[in-house]
Amino acid sequence: MTDALARARAAVCAVTDPEIPVLTIADLGVLRDIRIDGTSVEVTITPTYTGCPAMTVIALDIETVLARVGFPQVRVVTTLTPAWTTDWLTEDGRRKLAAYGIAPPEPAAGRRALFGEPRPACPRCGSLSTEQISEFGSTACKSLHRCLACREPFDAFKCH
Ligand SMILES: [Zn+2]
Secondary structure, three states: OOHHHHHHHHHHHOOEOOOOOOOEHHHHOOEEEEEEEOOEEEEEEOOOOOOOOHHHHHHHHHHHHHHHOOOOEEEEEEOOOOOOOHHHOOHHHHHHHHHOOEEOOOOHHHHHHHHOOOOOOOOOOOOOOEEEEEOOOOOOOEEEEEEOOOOOEEEEEOOO
């Protein structure tokens, strides 16, 4: 890896999700690729779901941090294939989400096979007996749930 690429990568990897500021786009698995051609940088991102409004903010943040480390020419490319899955969320990302009070999604395949529709575990007490109250939580990227054990409502990261 060249110095320039390392510098660009470090800057872009530190960009956080505007809705979940404890998570970087690297944690989320939203950051797919960084390429440098001369002085211009091309960054490829995959939104967590189609039409996620946070992506516009993220693209602007990427341009800002890259300009700050010496890359004024930036192209942010959004790719929808392959589609983002919750499996792209890193282990670090899962831990940070839970610590932030948002139920991290279970890895898609295993959980669904066992329980049918995946139900998020309560981020406060860990209980699996939870119910969905609303498809939309505090933002469109999250859904609202309630824990039947501790009675607390909580946001869960949406699985698509
Ligand atoms: Zn609970």
